[in-house]
Amino acid sequence: MPKIVRKSAPHLRRPNASVTRMMRDVTIALLPLTAFAIYKFGLAALWIILMGIFAMAVTEYLYYQVLDLLEGESFKWRNKSFTLYNFSAITSGLIYSLTLPDNTPLFVVFLGGSLGMFLGKLVFGGMGQNIFNPAAVARVLVVINFGTMVSYDVDSVAGATALQMLSEGAFNPAVLDSFSIVNLFTGIGIPGSIGEVSALLIILGGAYLAFRTSFEVRIPLMFVGTVFLLTSAVAIYQGLGLWYPFYQIFSGGLMFGAVFMATDPITSPITKPARVYFGFALGFLTVIIRLFGAYPEGVVFAILIMNMFVPSFDYYKWTHSKFNKKRNIIFASVIVLSMIIVLVGVSYVG
Amino acid sequence: MIKKSRKVRDYKALTKALPTLRYLDPEYVYIHLNNARAKTYDLYVKEGDYVKLGEKIGVRHGGFFEQPIHATVSGVVGPITKKFHRTGRKVDVVEIRNDFKDTYHPSITDRPDHVIEQLSQEDMVDIIKDKSLVGLGGSGFPSYIKLGTKDPIHTVVINAVECEPYLSSDYRLILEHPNRVVKGLKYIMQALGAEKGIIAIKSEKDPLYEVLTQVLKVRFPDLHIEVAKLGNHYPQGWEIEVFKYALGIEIPHGVLPTKFGVIGFNVSTCVGIFDAIKHNLPVIKRHFTLTGDAINFPQNIRVRVGTSVRDLIKLSDGYKEGVEEVNIVMGGPMMGVSATSDDIIVSKTTTSVIVLKNTEYVEEPCVRCGSCVYSCPVSIEPVQIMNAVKRGDKDAMKGLQANKCIECGLCAYVCTSKIHVTDYVRKAKKLIG
Numbered sequence: 001m002p003k004i005v006r007k008s009a010p011h012l013r014r015p016n017a018s019v020t021r022m023m024r025d026v027t028i029a030l031l032p033l034t035a036f037a038i039y040k041f042g043l044a045a046l047w048i049i050l051m052g053i054f055a056m057a058v059t060e061y062l063y064y065q066v067l068d069l070l071e072g073e074s075f076k077w078r079n080k081s082f083t084l085y086n087f088s089a090i091t092s093g094l095i096y097s098l099t100l101p102d103n104t105p106l107f108v109v110f111l112g113g114s115l116g117m118f119l120g121k122l123v124f125g126g127m128g129q130n131i132f133n134p135a136a137v138a139r140v141l142v143v144i145n146f147g148t149m150v151s152y153d154v155d156s157v158a159g160a161t162a163l164q165m166l167s168e169g170a171f172n173p174a175v176l177d178s179f180s181i182v183n184l185f186t187g188i189g190i191p192g193s194i195g196e197v198s199a200l201l202i203i204l205g206g207a208y209l210a211f212r213t214s215f216e217v218r219i220p221l222m223f224v225g226t227v228f229l230l231t232s233a234v235a236i237y238q239g240l241g242l243w244y245p246f247y248q249i250f251s252g253g254l255m256f257g258a259v260f261m262a263t264d265p266i267t268s269p270i271t272k273p274a275r276v277y278f279g280f281a282l283g284f285l286t287v288i289i290r291l292f293g294a295y296p297e298g299v300v301f302a303i304l305i306m307n308m309f310v311p312s313f314d315y316y317k318w319t320h321s322k323f324n325k326k327r328n329i330i331f332a333s334v335i336v337l338s339m340i341i342v343l344v345g346v347s348y349v350g
Numbered sequence: 351m352i353k354k355s356r357k358v359r360d361y362k363a364l365t366k367a368l369p370t371l372r373y374l375d376p377e378y379v380y381i382h383l384n385n386a387r388a389k390t391y392d393l394y395v396k397e398g399d400y401v402k403l404g405e406k407i408g409v410r411h412g413g414f415f416e417q418p419i420h421a422t423v424s425g426v427v428g429p430i431t432k433k434f435h436r437t438g439r440k441v442d443v444v445e446i447r448n449d450f451k452d453t454y455h456p457s458i459t460d461r462p463d464h465v466i467e468q469l470s471q472e473d474m475v476d477i478i479k480d481k482s483l484v485g486l487g488g489s490g491f492p493s494y495i496k497l498g499t500k501d502p503i504h505t506v507v508i509n510a511v512e513c514e515p516y517l518s519s520d521y522r523l524i525l526e527h528p529n530r531v532v533k534g535l536k537y538i539m540q541a542l543g544a545e546k547g548i549i550a551i552k553s554e555k556d557p558l559y560e561v562l563t564q565v566l567k568v569r570f571p572d573l574h575i576e577v578a579k580l581g582n583h584y585p586q587g588w589e590i591e592v593f594k595y596a597l598g599i600e601i602p603h604g605v606l607p608t609k610f611g612v613i614g615f616n617v618s619t620c621v622g623i624f625d626a627i628k629h630n631l632p633v634i635k636r637h638f639t640l641t642g643d644a645i646n647f648p649q650n651i652r653v654r655v656g657t658s659v660r661d662l663i664k665l666s667d668g669y670k671e672g673v674e675e676v677n678i679v680m681g682g683p684m685m686g687v688s689a690t691s692d693d694i695i696v697s698k699t700t701t702s703v704i705v706l707k708n709t710e711y712v713e714e715p716c717v718r719c720g721s722c723v724y725s726c727p728v729s730i731e732p733v734q735i736m737n738a739v740k741r742g743d744k745d746a747m748k749g750l751q752a753n754k755c756i757e758c759g760l761c762a763y764v765c766t767s768k769i770h771v772t773d774y775v776r777k778a779k780k781l782i783g
Contacts, residue, residue, distance in 0.1 A: 322729050
């Protein structure tokens with residue numbers, strides 16, 4: 001006669017669904033990019049990647065060890081609040097290190113990763129509680145604090161990365177002489193961060209995640225789509241060809257940020273419509289920062305800024321889990337308005 | 351996994367294909383005297399009295415209705431004790447010792463068809479009230495109130511979807527007694543003056559479709575009854591969802607379906623109505639599923655109302671060897687109530703008992719994947735309600751419409767972090783009343 005245990009319904013759970021599976025899938029989706037980075041940048045990339053993962057994982061591990069010791073637990077290698085098994089820290093570390101340039105000093109990689117993990121995730125209470133994407137926080141810390149030590153190793157002919165060129169010589173088709181669209185798409189012969197240069201492999205990783213339903217595909221689609229739409233409007237206004245929007249979406253960290261950073265479920269809104277609006281807002285902010293900001297790259301900043309607004313997307317007074325006609329009309333007018341804002345801005349700058 | 355996911359693994363293969371076992375002669379039956387809807391009762395018989403099958407032995411008093419209590423065997427009345435009810439509470443039961451003679455009470459006589467044809471809505475409501483028929487799918491709502499509706503009804507829908515995993519008693523019922531289902535529907539349509547009847551089944555249940563269409567074609571060619579194949583998702587069997595898929599009518603929260611001219615009955619209730627009207631019989635037997643992964647011989651059983659589940663578990667060769675902890679669930683595994691003992695009595699509304707191996711799920715922190723929001727059949731946001739409960743924010747619970755929740759359990763089922771979201775939403779419903 002077995003013991004009878006009382007529980008509340010439902011008594012079944014979905015098989016094969018777990019946080020570990022979701023996070024591990026992101027790591028798997030990043031593997032082709034990692035391989036390409038090591039192939040292209042050699043041992044330097046390997047060391048950066050290992051250091052990035054190490055920095056994040058060790059920070060999280062030590063943090064929870066200290067926390068457990070403070071609560072009077074006895075020391076164990078696999079302690080009570082052990083979290084590394086869920087791949088979350090490893091995934092963040094991998095994403096972070098793939099956004100770095102290949103000549104980043106290793107101590108910078110370590111400091112950025114460790115601080116990013118601590119300030120971006122652990123101080124808020126660990127997984128599920130963080131407001132900012134830890135990888136994005138770490139990346140921004142590196143840009144702001146060690147900006148002079150971290151520069152892109154560009155070849156002497158071009159003298160800049162694709163996006164820097166675009167930022168300096170705004171709206172000049174001459175940029176195509178240095179980097180063709182095909183090269184930008186495949187990442188061959190393009191200087192830049194070790195993991196961000198190949199749009200093709202990023203799309204491959206995204207397709208894998210979409211197939212495994214481990215991320216919300218609407219966010220990257222809206223993000224990239226919005227950038228494409230707004231820069232197309234600029235291209236038409238300035239009389240540029242179709243190369244300009246493609247150049248925008250394939251250069252810099254846009255593809256990588258859209259697929260791997262913006263889609264972190266913890267730092268994105270919870271409903272389908274809000275996720276679509278979130279993706280749009282990310283695209284809009286990226287275009288604004290790229291065209292009018294001081295930095296050539298806007299993706300990471302856009303992600304961090306929008307992370308702050310996630311709670312307001314989910315505020316109970318206006319959150320809805322379904323689209324409806326009225327909200328669609330408002331959203332469409334916001335898109336039109338954003339195009340007007342960008343074009344007015346361009347007419348002043350350009 | 352971030353996706354809308356309304357497929358629930360159904361485990362019906364355990365019992366679906368097996369013929370229904372008959373276990374109709376327990377030595378004792380126990381008749382519930384009160385239940386969740388009726389708190390007080392009067393008993394007309396005392397210990398030692400002899401009662402006949404179908405005899406009225408008492409009456410339950412509900413808030414707005416009275417329910418006669420019928421003996422389900424003939425025999426001698428025993429003492430009043432307390433046993434578990436489907437709702438998980440202990441209630442009073444009266445024991446009747448079976449004399450194995452099945453002596454029918456004189457009131458149990460068949461009605462000839464020409465008499466039935468003359469019955470009006472009021473007559474049928476009276477019969478059903480007298481036979482104390484309730485929603486046999488598990489709701490326990492008195493059927494005469496539903497049947498006595500004054501709204502004009504054009505379509506009667508028989509809900510045979512049975513979307514809960516593990517259950518297959520309705521499936522077997524239709525497969526083995528399609529005539530009674532169709533005749534019950536015919537009587538309901540006659541009572542309500544409805545032009546059209548629909549029997550709603552899951553699209554994957556092809557044998558039922560073949561059986562029902564064949565019976566309708568051969569035996570009832572002049573009835574306007576259709577068999578509708580609905581989706582295979584959960585909770586397709588929820589009444590509002592049945593109307594939506596079978597008729598394309600979306601009924602808003604808090605509005606009775608009869609306002610739209612449609613009414614739904616569970617298939618067991620429909621058979622109950624047939625028995626009451628044709629044979630003048632109260633519910634004395636029902637199809638019952640005893641299944642689960644911790645029991646040796648999962649099986650559908652036709653049982654006498656009042657049979658002890660403990661006997662039925664013995665009949666199914668008992669619990670599996672080596673299982674240390676089990677959950678005993680009355681009703682489906684998604685919405686059913688779990689008991690603290692196997693000393694349960696099969697009441698009219700007990701569709702099944704499921705014996706599951708107890709699994710302790712490890713809850714991870716919520717990663718806000720949104721699966722519960724995507725999957726929710728009433729389009730609320732379970733995870734946000736959970737967070738509101740955690741911080742005690744009643745305004746947010748109201749604003750997020752926690753009261754719309756039907757407690758289908760899908761949010762906890764799909765949760766990536768294995769969090770018991772449904773429990774939090776239930777708490778929110780209680781808090782905002």
